[in-house]
Amino acid sequence: MASSSYSNSPCAACKFLRRKCMPDCIFAPYFPPEEPQKFANVHKIFGASNVSKLLNEVLPHQREDAVNSLAYEAEARIKDPVYGCVGAISVLQRHVLRLQKELEATNADLMRYACNENMPAPTSQFGRRMGHGAGSYGQSSGLYYSSPWNNNQPSCEDSQERGGEGNNMQG
Numbered sequence: 001m002a003s004s005s006y007s008n009s010p011c012a013a014c015k016f017l018r019r020k021c022m023p024d025c026i027f028a029p030y031f032p033p034e035e036p037q038k039f040a041n042v043h044k045i046f047g048a049s050n051v052s053k054l055l056n057e058v059l060p061h062q063r064e065d066a067v068n069s070l071a072y073e074a075e076a077r078i079k080d081p082v083y084g085c086v087g088a089i090s091v092l093q094r095h096v097l098r099l100q101k102e103l104e105a106t107n108a109d110l111m112r113y114a115c116n117e118n119m120p121a122p123t124s125q126f127g128r129r130m131g132h133g134a135g136s137y138g139q140s141s142g143l144y145y146s147s148p149w150n151n152n153q154p155s156c157e158d159s160q161e162r163g164g165e166g167n168n169m170q171g
Contacts, residue, residue, distance in 0.1 A: 012039040017048055026055050030067040041074040042067075 010021030011028040016039050021028060031039040042051055051070065058066045076085035083090070 009033045012036045013043075013048065016040055016043060026052055030055075030064060038071050041078055042070050045074040045077050046070060 009015070010019075010033065011025055012031040012033055012035055013027030014021035014025060015033060016036065027039070031042075046054075054066065054070075055063055073085050076088055080087045
């Protein structure tokens with residue numbers, strides 16, 4: 001729980017509402033005087049009476065989580081009045097999807113490079129090996145990063161079955 005000082009100064013809620021902060025104030029443990037904006041946001045969106053009713057209905061060990069959720073939702077609703085925290089969640093979900101696609105593409109590239117290293121290099125008409133030197137692309141052929149969203153690890157055979165096109169891998 002957040003610290004509360006009943007004797008020194010009123011909690012942020014009582015200060016905002018311009019009332020005396022009593023020792024049994026329901027807001028005091030969760031809206032310390034050092035965080036006046038936290039209560040101001042919650043009050044603006046939900047109202048002090050509704051928050052008081054909610055806190056009285058919630059079990060004491062769940063109140064801090066409830067207040068943190070209310071404060072987060074209130075701040076998000078002030079920043080984005082239409083979507084609130086749902087808008088933030090949507091943005092984060094799109095970001096995760098974009099990163100998953102980037103990871104899949106990178107894994108496909110790694111598989112292509114690993115498979116190409118394991119295949120004999122073509123020779124030119126002069127009998128010299130063509131392709132990359134020994135120092136390029138690293139020497140390890142097991143460079144696949146397994147993400148928590150992709151449980152099946154492709155092999156070189158999988159890549160070759162698709163004609164070497166690793167970008168078309170499905171997770």
